[in-house]
Amino acid sequence: MAVEPWFAGPLALGPGEAPPLDLESGPPPCGAPSWSAPGHLEQAPLQQLLEAPVSAPSTEPLAPEPGPTTARLPLDAMFSPITDQLRYLLKKADDFQGYLFYSRDQVQKEQLAKAMLTFLTICGPYFLYLEAAARSVPPIYGALQELVRKGLLEISQQLTLRLEQLILMYASFGFVDLEETNPLSISCFFCGRFSISPTQEVSIFRYCTPAAYTAGRLPRHLYKKMRWNLESTTTAPSSQGQDSHVDYYYLCYRDTWEDTGQGPANTYPQIQKLWSIGRWVPLGPGEDDLYSWILCRQPPGDYQQLLTIGFEEPSHVLATDLLVQILMGQGGRPPSAAGPAVWAGPEP
Numbered sequence: 001m002a003v004e005p006w007f008a009g010p011l012a013l014g015p016g017e018a019p020p021l022d023l024e025s026g027p028p029p030c031g032a033p034s035w036s037a038p039g040h041l042e043q044a045p046l047q048q049l050l051e052a053p054v055s056a057p058s059t060e061p062l063a064p065e066p067g068p069t070t071a072r073l074p075l076d077a078m079f080s081p082i083t084d085q086l087r088y089l090l091k092k093a094d095d096f097q098g099y100l101f102y103s104r105d106q107v108q109k110e111q112l113a114k115a116m117l118t119f120l121t122i123c124g125p126y127f128l129y130l131e132a133a134a135r136s137v138p139p140i141y142g143a144l145q146e147l148v149r150k151g152l153l154e155i156s157q158q159l160t161l162r163l164e165q166l167i168l169m170y171a172s173f174g175f176v177d178l179e180e181t182n183p184l185s186i187s188c189f190f191c192g193r194f195s196i197s198p199t200q201e202v203s204i205f206r207y208c209t210p211a212a213y214t215a216g217r218l219p220r221h222l223y224k225k226m227r228w229n230l231e232s233t234t235t236a237p238s239s240q241g242q243d244s245h246v247d248y249y250y251l252c253y254r255d256t257w258e259d260t261g262q263g264p265a266n267t268y269p270q271i272q273k274l275w276s277i278g279r280w281v282p283l284g285p286g287e288d289d290l291y292s293w294i295l296c297r298q299p300p301g302d303y304q305q306l307l308t309i310g311f312e313e314p315s316h317v318l319a320t321d322l323l324v325q326i327l328m329g330q331g332g333r334p335p336s337a338a339g340p341a342v343w344a345g346p347e348p
Helices: 046-050 075-106 109-135 142-172 290-295 316-329
Strands: 005-007 188-197 200-212 222-235 242-255 273-282 301-310
Touching (some): 075 109, 075 142, 142 188, 242 301, 301 316
Antiparallel strands (some): 188 200, 200 222
8 A cells, every 4th residue: 555645845954953963974774683682692792782873864855855846755754864764763762671680790880870871971962863853942843833843752752761661671680770869870851952942942851760759759649750851041141142041840759648637557549640730949058159059958949830731640751741831821931820720631
């Protein structure tokens, strides 16, 4: 059956919206084998897992310039370079998993942890491409943006879950630490960045395992799973440079049985996780109070709940979609202190 054509013109990138992806040079992942069982992994030195870093999806137009006889590019041909990259990274993740099972006794713990950090760094520009091409404003694919967006975000979701699984596996063997208070830990990892306006960008981070909202576990029973950094840039009137400000948003859940006075000592404790999106509200010290910052062991902050989602955890993609709706509803400005909204769910 013939593949339905998607477009007649090039998928040229908009100016400045999808960043150039100059990953380290190396052989392209085209033809990379599909996922393999750990038992078939060749026992190569650890360094070889990172000797051939993935090359980025091309930022060149994926179709010839439009003309009277321009052939339409089918769906498979359009996504082929991107899915080749995905297969390459998934194969590398399988290699890391196999190395953990069969060769962990041959290398030091620090070497495995460093290799994992390097692999996450290699994945960073690929996430950057996926999220920027799918979400950045203005859309870079015009009328086809929604079709392209769905495919790119499905790829982003697949790679995110695979990396999370791999990191948790390394943590279970004690090779990496997930504790956020440890500056050398991998408590969260970068999942891409996109723009919502010419002066605002959103960076996505996912926690490998739910973490207490603050190290002091306040507010109580509140745990975070995702973080978004909203960076806003403004031109300073009194200088030639630009001022930037970062607001932090979180996907969190709260153990609701704690709020009702129940506890695990009950015969059948019903612990439900109520998911929401909220904003970090700093409570001090002041930005210009350097002395207080030096003496402050942990900056105090509160959680301003903006959207109540429900008792089912949203996917990585859906949670970011909901955050974008919140930000765009506020014109990109930090929301006011009004009460949280409630997500009604998708239309049936």
